Amino acid sequence: MVSVLSKFIGDGNDKAVKKFRPIAGKVNGLEESVQKLSDSQLRDKTEEFKTRLSGRETLDDLLPEAFAVVREAARRNLGQRHYDVQLIGGMVLHRGQIAEMKTGEGKTLVSTLAAYLNALTGLGVHVVTVNDYLARRDPVWMGPVFHALGMSVASLQHDAAYLFDPEMDESPSPANRGAQESFKFLRPITRGAAYGADITYGTNNEFGFDYLRDNMALEAAQRVQRELNFAIVDEVDNILIDEARTPLIISGPAEEPVQHYYTFAKLAPRLQLEEDYTIDDRTKAISLSQEGIGKMERWSKVGNLYDPENFHLVHYIENALNANITKLRDKDYVVKEGEVVIVDEFTGRLQPGRRWSDGLHQAVEAKEGLKIQRESITYATITLQNYFRMYKKLSGMTGTAFTEADEFMKIYRLNVAVIPTNLPLVRHEAPDLVFQNEESKWKSAAESIAELHEKGQPVLIGTTSIEASEQLSERLKRRGVPHQILNAKIHEQEAGIVAQAGRLGAVTVSTNMAGRGTDIILGGSDVDRANWQDEHDKVIALGGLHVLGTEHHDARRIDNQLRGRAGRQGDPGSSQFFVSLEDELMQRFGGERIKTVMSWTGLDADIPIENRMVTKSIGSAQVKVEGYHFDMRKHLLDYDDVLNQQREIIYADRHAILDESDLKAKILDLVRHEFDDLMSGHLASRHSDDWDVPSFISELGSICPLPDGLANEDLVYQLSHDEVRRALADHA
Numbered sequence: 202m203v204s205v206l207s208k209f210i211g212d213g214n215d216k217a218v219k220k221f222r223p224i225a226g227k228v229n230g231l232e233e234s235v236q237k238l239s240d241s242q243l244r245d246k247t248e249e250f251k252t253r254l255s256g257r258e259t260l261d262d263l264l265p266e267a268f269a270v271v272r273e274a275a276r277r278n279l280g281q282r283h284y285d286v287q288l289i290g291g292m293v294l295h296r297g298q299i300a301e302m303k304t305g306e307g308k309t310l311v312s313t314l315a316a317y318l319n320a321l322t323g324l325g326v327h328v329v330t331v332n333d334y335l336a337r338r339d340p341v342w343m344g345p346v347f348h349a350l351g352m353s354v355a356s357l358q359h360d361a362a363y364l365f366d367p368e369m370d371e372s373p374s375p376a377n378r379g380a381q382e383s384f385k386f387l388r389p390i391t392r393g394a395a396y397g398a399d400i401t402y403g404t405n406n407e408f409g410f411d412y413l414r415d416n417m418a419l420e421a422a423q424r425v426q427r428e429l430n431f432a433i434v435d436e437v438d439n440i441l442i443d444e445a446r447t448p449l450i451i452s453g454p455a456e457e458p459v460q461h462y463y464t465f466a467k468l469a470p471r472l473q474l475e476e477d478y479t480i481d482d483r484t485k486a487i488s489l490s491q492e493g494i495g496k497m498e499r500w501s502k503v504g505n506l507y508d509p510e511n512f513h514l515v516h517y518i519e520n521a522l523n524a525n526i527t528k529l530r531d532k533d534y535v536v537k538e539g540e541v542v543i544v545d546e547f548t549g550r551l552q553p554g555r556r557w558s559d560g561l562h563q564a565v566e567a568k569e570g571l572k573i574q575r576e577s578i579t580y581a582t583i584t585l586q587n588y589f590r591m592y593k594k595l596s597g598m599t600g601t602a603f604t605e606a607d608e609f610m611k612i613y614r615l616n617v618a619v620i621p622t623n624l625p626l627v628r629h630e631a632p633d634l635v636f637q638n639e640e641s642k643w644k645s646a647a648e649s650i651a652e653l654h655e656k657g658q659p660v661l662i663g664t665t666s667i668e669a670s671e672q673l674s675e676r677l678k679r680r681g682v683p684h685q686i687l688n689a690k691i692h693e694q695e696a697g698i699v700a701q702a703g704r705l706g707a708v709t710v711s712t713n714m715a716g717r718g719t720d721i722i723l724g725g726s727d728v729d730r731a732n733w734q735d736e737h738d739k740v741i742a743l744g745g746l747h748v749l750g751t752e753h754h755d756a757r758r759i760d761n762q763l764r765g766r767a768g769r770q771g772d773p774g775s776s777q778f779f780v781s782l783e784d785e786l787m788q789r790f791g792g793e794r795i796k797t798v799m800s801w802t803g804l805d806a807d808i809p810i811e812n813r814m815v816t817k818s819i820g821s822a823q824v825k826v827e828g829y830h831f832d833m834r835k836h837l838l839d840y841d842d843v844l845n846q847q848r849e850i851i852y853a854d855r856h857a858i859l860d861e862s863d864l865k866a867k868i869l870d871l872v873r874h875e876f877d878d879l880m881s882g883h884l885a886s887r888h889s890d891d892w893d894v895p896s897f898i899s900e901l902g903s904i905c906p907l908p909d910g911l912a913n914e915d916l917v918y919q920l921s922h923d924e925v926r927r928a929l930a931d932h933a
Contacts, residue, residue, distance in 0.1 A: 218618060221289040224265060228288050231269035240277070240349065246270045247351045250321050260318055264295065267318045271346065275310065278345035284623045287311045293618045294596040295319065299437055299609060301602040301619045303626065304762075305720050305769025308598040309339055312433050313346050315596065320352055320399040324430035327592075328402045331436045332550065333358050334696070339435075340365050340402045341386050347400060355395035356387060357403030357411075359554075362395035363387035393425040405440045408432075409449040409588045413581040416852045417451070421859040429592045437597025438758055441589060441613060442605055443547040445834050447555070448584045448841065452577035459563065459573040461514065465521035466567035468500050478522065482789045484829070487522050520564035528557075528565050532666035535689060539572065541565050544667065544689050547759060549712030551689040583848065584841040586612055586834070600765050601758040608831055612838065628745075628768025631777035633753075633816055634809035641807045642781040646751055647676040649779075650708060654682050658743040659707040661721065663750045663763040665785075670710050673751065677708065684708035700726035703746055705736050713759060721746055721766050745773035752784045753819055755826040779809070786822055875904060876929040884925060889918050908932040 235243070247270075250263050268291060272283045283291070287307055291314025293300040302308050312328055320326045330336045340356045344365035347354045354365040366388040392411070395401055408426075415424040434440050472478055477493030480486070489497070494506060497518055503511050506518075528534060534541050535551065541562060543552045556562040556577075566573045589595055595613060602609065602617045609615040636642040646662070653660045664670040667688040674686045687698045687709060702709040704725040720726075723745055724737030740746075746767040754760055760778070767774025780787065861867055883897035894914045901907060911917055911928055920928065 218289060218620065221292045222285075224292060225285045225288040227265035228268045228272065229285070231266055232272070235266075235269045235273045238273070243270060243273060243277075244349060244351050247321070251323070254321055260295070260321065263321065264292070264318060267321070268292075268314050270350065271314050271317045274346045274349045275313065278349050279310075279343075281307075281310055283307075283310060283314065286621050286623050288314065290598070290620045291315050291318075293620065294433055294598065297594045297596050297615070299597040299599070299602050299615050299617045301599060301617055303622050303769070304600050304765035305772075306600075306620070306622060308435065308600075309343060312435070312598065313343050315433060316400050317347065317350065317352060319431045319594070320347075322430070323399075325396065325398070325427055326400045326430065327408060327432045328400060329405050329408060329432055329434040329440060330402060331439055331548065332404060335435070336402045336404055336407070337363075337384070337387070340400075344386065352400060353398040355390065355398035355401045357392070357395055357401060357407045359404075359407065362390050362392045364390045364394065364398065391425075396425050396427055405434070405444060405585060405589075406449065409583065409585060410451065412588060413449060413451050413583060416855060417581055418859065424859070431594045432589065432592045432596070434589070434595070434597040436599050438599045438602050438605055439547060441585065441597065442608060442834070443545075443756075445585045446830070446837065448582050448837065449588070450558070450577075450579055451581045452579050454575040455578045459567075459575070461517040462521070462560070462563050462567035462573055464501065465497075465514075465517045466524065466564065468497065469518075469521040469525040469568075471500070472496065472522070480526065485527050487519070487526060489518070489522075516560060517564070520560045521567070523561055524564035524568045528561070528568075529666075529668070530569070531668040531671070534565065535667065536569055536571070541569060541571065545713075547713060547754075547756070549667075549689055583845075584838055586838045587841055587845050589613070601761045604757050604761070604827070608834075612835075622771075624771030626768055627771065627773055628764070629773075629775040630764060631775065632811045633778045633780055633819065634811060635815050636779065636781040636807075636809045639781045639783045641809075642751070642779050643673065643676060644807065645809065646673065646749060646779045647680060647682075649749065650677065651680050651682050653747055654706055654708050656743060657706045657739065658745075658747055659703050659705065659723070659740060660709070660747050660749060661702055661763075661766055662708070662710045663748065664710065664712055665752045665754060667712060669751065670712050673710050677710070682708055684710055687711040703740065705740055705743075713754070713763075720769060722769075723772055741773055744775060747774070748776040750776070750778035751780075753778060753780055753786050753823065755786060755823060755830070757820070757823045757827070760823075780819070786819070786826070789822070789826075872905075873930065876901075876932075880926060880929070889921075892917075894918060905932070 238246070246266075250267060253263065254260070268283075268288055272288075276282045284307075286302075287310060290300040290302055290306075290308070290311040294312065294315035295318055300308075300311065302311065316326045316328060328339065330339060337356050337358060340354045340363075344354045345367065348365060348367060356363045356365070363384070365386055367386055369386050369388045371385050395403075396411075411426055412429075415426050418424045472493055474480070476490070477496060478487055478489050481488075498504065498506055501514070503514065505511060506515055530536065532544070533546070534543050536542075537551070543555050543557065544550070545552055556574075557565070560576055563573050563576060590613065595615065597615065603619055606617040609617055634645070636645065650660055650662060662673065664673060670686055670688045674684065677684050685698045685701070685708070687695060689712065698709060699721060701707055703721045703723045723740040724733050727733060730736075748763055748767045750760065750763055764776040767776050782788075858864060858867065879897060879900055883893040883900070886892065894917045898907065898911065898914065898917065901911065908928055908931075911920075911925070911932075917925065
């Protein structure tokens with residue numbers, strides 16, 4: 202059920218967007234005069250704006266003219282002109298809101314408007330992307346616009362930093378990058394210099410971890426970030442919602458015996474579901490039965506597992522069960538170069554460097570027979586929610602935000618504005634086809650794909666795991682259907698595969714990776730190809746790209762992202778989901794009810810049904826799961842809010858200490874404050890008979906050498922209250 206808040210947002214959205222149309226009209230009114238400016242005059246506008254901003258004008262005052270200047274710079278340097286709806290998107294970002302824009306509507310170009318305007322303050326703008334590839338591609342793509350206006354643009358990478366430089370032919374790629382990765386127009390710079398640029402592109406992890414590292418720095422010169430001013434978060438739902446379930450953690454190795462992981466990794470598969478343990482289908486929590494506990498005690502040759510000397514083993518058993526039952530290879534993780542690499546459940550992308558906590562990652566390593574990396578001690582941590590809430594102004598872009606409008610408002614105080622498409626959306630969304638079992642679903646999906654390929658219509662198939670994508674690929678091979686497969690195992694070829702997914706007869710099998718990123722252009726992305734227009738027209742005549750989903754995701758947004766790959770910028774397109782009652786979502790929520798309905802029909806297992814009740818049940822199940830995940834994120838934030846109060850105080854003190862040229866006065870203040878606390882705690886009374894001198898001397902000796910006049914109890918008792926205080930002050 203859509204909440205009252207969502208309804209309110211929906212009702213008010215049209216009014217909010219309409220408010221921006223007169224401003225877009227002002228931008229349009231300036232277009233002709235701005236086009237008459239020479240390149241140098243256009244560039245000089247930046248300094249003019251900064252001068253006016255230092256006077257009485259505000260960013261809002263400058264907006265129409267600044268947007269007109271950016272539009273003209275884009276027209277001259279990219280051959281792209283911002284549409285009116287893109288101008289409105291830029292205004293939404295500048296106002297510190299989320300702009301929901303459909304796939305293909307040019308979000309990357311939209312960001313240049315708000316980024317340029319806010320960079321005029323000289324305080325820096327961060328453009329946050331979902332991966333290193335986009336953090337490198339986008340500043341090179343949009344760099345000519347900013348460069349033409351005298352703005353510097355930087356790119357943060359996991360292991361390097363670069364400045365956009367149109368005269369830089371090619372930088373050597375880092376040693377751990379593939380040769381196919383382009384670093385053209387990127388000049389290597391220091392990380393601090395990248396943050397000093399007017400506009401800095403990078404992933405949420407890079408920005409967040411740099412913040413943590415800055416607050417572990419031992420010298421002021423080691424810090425790289427400046428004050429967090431304004432952030433534009435691309436794919437904002439993925440970063441601020443999906444990624445928010447995992448905090449950023451900087452850790453170091455801890456001394457921990459690893460043999461227990463191997464021991465219980467061998468024992469866990471021997472336990473039987475229902476007899477030895479149960480699983481909560483909704484939360485995935487595993488509970489050992491008395492029978493299961495008894496077996497583990499016998500097999501591991503320990504007495505009572507819950508005796509104090511054995512209780513630590515429960516930690517290893519629980520992790521072994523979770524690793525064996527809830528963490529599946531080629532779905533939740535892959536094994537790559539001898540390491541367990543997590544697969545993001547929402548994007549389908551690998552997350553190198555990310556590890557499950559509390560021993561779960563070690564348990565998975567033991568399950569796979571790999572070398573176990575030691576557990577870690579946390580040195581610094583922060584949730585993405587608390588990191589991004591530190592920005593003075595925050596905004597975001599995505600194709601799918603409205604279903605999460607409640608959470609954006611409650612956690613981040615961000616309003617969602619749905620931006621109209623430049624051209625009408627003509628995508629046809631067919632009802633779900635529901636099958637009784639997975640085999641029937643996959644069989645029918647393969648048949649449908651083969652038929653579409655035969656007539657030449659390009660097809661994008663969305664799967665929910667690497668394993669499922671590979672299984673479907675095998676079925677298509679047996680049918681002789683040529684196709685491309687895109688999953689986290691072969692992510693290096695992503696851009697090339699997606700670029701060809703709109704060609705005549707193309708078949709692309711993908712995980713959730715295809716739901717975001719590079720646009721799928723009908724006829725292929727190589728628009729300069731001699732026969733491109735002919736192929737483009739043929740694909741349009743066939744109905745455009747068809748998207749076939751093979752399972753509903755827990756979140757409606759992910760389904761909508763997949764659908765959104767078809768029908769971009771007024772193109773024709775279609776989408777349909779094939780689902781079975783054995784799909785995970787259906788099993789967890791309401792599958793039995795639907796199975797009863799299907800049994801009434803008496804249809805063969807291979808014959809699907811289209812039923813409103815089924816579609817409604819799927820939507821209801823997704824809402825329940827979304828609510829559960831929101832609760833998880835909210836609880837994580839509640840815990841981090843407590844830590845955040847302490848973190849802010851400690852980090853503020855660290856910064857003050859690092860920035861102080863002479864620390865003597867500050868240290869003396871701290872020492873005197875500590876001495877005052879000692880006096881208040883042990884010598885509060887004016888009468889020495891009430892003093893706790895032994896404790897006073899013990900604590901004083903633990904923080905500094907004892908002064909001569911306070912070296913033992915007899916000496917202290919001979920002094921008055923004021924004399925003790927003076928002795929401490931002199932000692933300080």
